[in-house]
Amino acid sequence: MKDISVQELSDRVYRIRHRMEQAAKEAGRDVAAIALCAACKAQPSELVRQSASLAIDLFGENRMQEMREHQLAGAYLGKPCHFIGHLQTNKVRQVVGAADVIQSVDRVRLLNAIQKEAARQSLVQDILIEVNLAQEDSKAGVHQQELKPLMEAAAACPNIRVLGLMAIPPITDTEDQARHYFVKLRTLLEQAQTWQFENALLTELSMGMTGSYEAAIKEGATIIRVGREIYGERS
Ligand SMILES: *Cc1c(COP(=O)(O)O)cnc(C)c1O
Numbered sequence: 001m002k003d004i005s006v007q008e009l010s011d012r013v014y015r016i017r018h019r020m021e022q023a024a025k026e027a028g029r030d031v032a033a034i035a036l037c038a039a040c041k042a043q044p045s046e047l048v049r050q051s052a053s054l055a056i057d058l059f060g061e062n063r064m065q066e067m068r069e070h071q072l073a074g075a076y077l078g079k080p081c082h083f084i085g086h087l088q089t090n091k092v093r094q095v096v097g098a099a100d101v102i103q104s105v106d107r108v109r110l111l112n113a114i115q116k117e118a119a120r121q122s123l124v125q126d127i128l129i130e131v132n133l134a135q136e137d138s139k140a141g142v143h144q145q146e147l148k149p150l151m152e153a154a155a156a157c158p159n160i161r162v163l164g165l166m167a168i169p170p171i172t173d174t175e176d177q178a179r180h181y182f183v184k185l186r187t188l189l190e191q192a193q194t195w196q197f198e199n200a201l202l203t204e205l206s207m208g209m210t211g212s213y214e215a216a217i218k219e220g221a222t223i224i225r226v227g228r229e230i231y232g233e234r235s
């Protein structure tokens with residue numbers, strides 16, 4: 001991996017902010033309602049700390065071990081941290097309470113483990129439900145028809161609050177193709193809002209990454225997760 005200067009890092013974040021603003025403007029949205037989540041997997045704590053002083057709203061971690069390293073190093077400079085990677089049930093203990101939001105909840109067993117640990121720590125854990133929009137076998141996330149049963153299960157968990165939905169759609173060639181999936185997730189959120197479950201705020205849509213976040217913003221994303229455009233290609 002090439003070293004990035006602080007200036008280069010700062011320029012990149014500035015450019016992303018500019019694109020966010022343009023996309024929001026085109027959609028008639030307030031850019032302040034959209035959070036930039038830096039997906040910092042495989043980045044050293046020092047680089048994460050440098051990026052934390054820039055216009056990044058929060059950090060997204062894929063691995064419990066890296067999240068812990070960055071937290072111990074104080075690399076987020078007090079900014080929030082979301083867990084966005086696949087979460088194994090046996091790692092729940094270290095993630096509940098340490099992550100402000102767990103974005104990748106996709107099964108009842110995981111919900112129950114989070115509920116148990118959150119109750120033990122006497123806190124309410126905010127989560128997003130991850131949806132597998134294209135029903136890809138290789139990917140995590142609930143299929144659309146499993147969303148309602150999973151939300152029903154979440155409603156029975158007093159120490160869990162569902163903030164919204166998250167998706168990692170298939171890589172597409174065109175913006176139109178990407179938009180199709182973002183529309184799908186937004187429609188699903190709107191549908192879920194009509195179910196009126198307990199403990200469900202359903203205000204957040206986490207979607208859009210490097211190459212697709214402008215389309216996601218146009219379709220209502222409230223959190224975009226950007227890695228490579230900030231930190232460069234991962235080795
Ligand atoms: C790595 C990652 C991202 C960011 O992807 P880039 O292509 O690097 O912008 C977003 N979401 C999740 C869940 C990731 O693992």
